[in-house]
Amino acid sequence: MEWKNELTRLLGITYPLIQAPMLGITTPAMVAAISNSGGLGSLPIGGLSPEKVIALIREVKSLTANPFAVNMFTYEPELAPDRSTFDGMQALIHELYQAAGFTPAAVKYEDLQVHSWREQLPVLIAAGIPSVSFTFGMPDADGFALMKAHRMHIMGTATSVAEAVALKAAGADIIVAQGIEAGGHRGSFLPGALSQTGTMALVPQIADRVHMPVIAAGGIMDARGIAAARMLGAAGVQMGSAFLRCHESLATPAQKAVLGQITDTDTQLTRAISGRWARGVRNKLITELEAAGEAFCSYPFQDMLTQPARKVAREADNPQWINIWAGQAAGKAQAWSAADIFAELVRETALLFPNNKFA
Numbered sequence: 637m638e639w640k641n642e643l644t645r646l647l648g649i650t651y652p653l654i655q656a657p658m659l660g661i662t663t664p665a666m667v668a669a670i671s672n673s674g675g676l677g678s679l680p681i682g683g684l685s686p687e688k689v690i691a692l693i694r695e696v697k698s699l700t701a702n703p704f705a706v707n708m709f710t711y712e713p714e715l716a717p718d719r720s721t722f723d724g725m726q727a728l729i730h731e732l733y734q735a736a737g738f739t740p741a742a743v744k745y746e747d748l749q750v751h752s753w754r755e756q757l758p759v760l761i762a763a764g765i766p767s768v769s770f771t772f773g774m775p776d777a778d779g780f781a782l783m784k785a786h787r788m789h790i791m792g793t794a795t796s797v798a799e800a801v802a803l804k805a806a807g808a809d810i811i812v813a814q815g816i817e818a819g820g821h822r823g824s825f826l827p828g829a830l831s832q833t834g835t836m837a838l839v840p841q842i843a844d845r846v847h848m849p850v851i852a853a854g855g856i857m858d859a860r861g862i863a864a865a866r867m868l869g870a871a872g873v874q875m876g877s878a879f880l881r882c883h884e885s886l887a888t889p890a891q892k893a894v895l896g897q898i899t900d901t902d903t904q905l906t907r908a909i910s911g912r913w914a915r916g917v918r919n920k921l922i923t924e925l926e927a928a929g930e931a932f933c934s935y936p937f938q939d940m941l942t943q944p945a946r947k948v949a950r951e952a953d954n955p956q957w958i959n960i961w962a963g964q965a966a967g968k969a970q971a972w973s974a975a976d977i978f979a980e981l982v983r984e985t986a987l988l989f990p991n992n993k994f995a
């Protein structure tokens with residue numbers, strides 16, 4: 637087994653190790669640290685305005701000359717929720733936060749605004765971004781044609797074999813196979829029951845079906861996970877939770893402290909925070925919103941409703957009332973610099989294979 641393979645050649649990187657895009661956690665400094673180390677940093681821009689995207693890309697480019705990926709949320713938003721569902725959920729959120737001593741700003745129904753991948757893609761093209769990853773679905777045929785015309789490497793997220801097949805048929809070059817262990821939102825996009833397939837089961841089934849580079853994501857925290865993913869047929873890995881506590885992470889001090897103490901059973905899937913299934917550390921925000929038994933708004937409207945409330949809790953550095961997206965193995969994350977975490981992954985993976993070229 638070697639580090640160099642089809643994926644490293646395609647992406648122009650040294651190691652097939654990808655830092656997962658993590659909206660709300662990943663900074664330009666984190667992206668640049670990984671790309672400067674020979675991996676692929678990923679800049680998350682899901683839902684951000686084109687102006688913000690331009691500024692973030694500029695910042696990453698000021699810190700690295702190496703390739704990095706930009707990550708979009710490629711879903712078609714459903715219509716805004718009906719007024720009474722929206723008002724009822726907002727009242728419930730305010731009641732819970734006020735009981736906890738917070739006064740969140742109100743969200744106005746009239747102000748709900750969604751920035752689509754359609755506004756973002758031209759910005760990425762203008763910036764000459766070589767690799768685009770996406771989750772929550774995929775661009776339409778025009779979007780794929782645009783990405784192909786600009787020779788972008790197209791990386792789509794799949795949580796099932798059927799989603800991987802759909803991504804391949806649409807023109808994706810690389811499949812990110814996201815297992816149920818993964819922190820953050822499920823990338824699931826085909827109708828039907830939520831895929832709950834684990835990384836170990838998902839990766840070989842996708843690899844055998846699509847015959848194209850597959851990146852394993854979910855629960856990979858160290859060299860053992862990297863080696864296992866490669867054995868299962870993945871060309872590379874995408875790791876998010878491993879970087880949650882790094883110096884470059886936007887996680888607050890209390891959030892990092894919680895992450896330093898959690899065990900394998902402390903995360904769960906929930907729709908309470910954003911309206912989409914996502915894995916995070918179980919806290920009061922999740923348990924109390926779920927216990928209230930009210931229907932959540934769909935994504936991204938539930939997310940918009942909880943956002944000002946999470947912001948005040950975040951400012952107070954209160955980990956009970958914020959979202960702490962994290963994977964099932966996040967308790968193994970180290971509080972080092974991103975470059976040191978990356979260097980240790982490379983070092984210990986090479987140690988596992990002393991007699992071959994995995995060095």
Ligand SMILES: Cc1cc2nc3c(=O)[nH]c(=O)nc-3n(C[C@H](O)[C@H](O)[C@H](O)COP(=O)(O)O)c2cc1C
Binds near residue numbers: 819
């Ligand atoms: C805090 C956090 C935020 C995330 N945000 C995104 C995102 O913006 N876009 C995306 O494609 N995936 C996102 N993910 C999912 C990751 O891409 C990846 O699937 C996951 O981190 C892999 O599992 P692991 O956390 O066990 O390493 C996020 C994950 C976490 C932990």
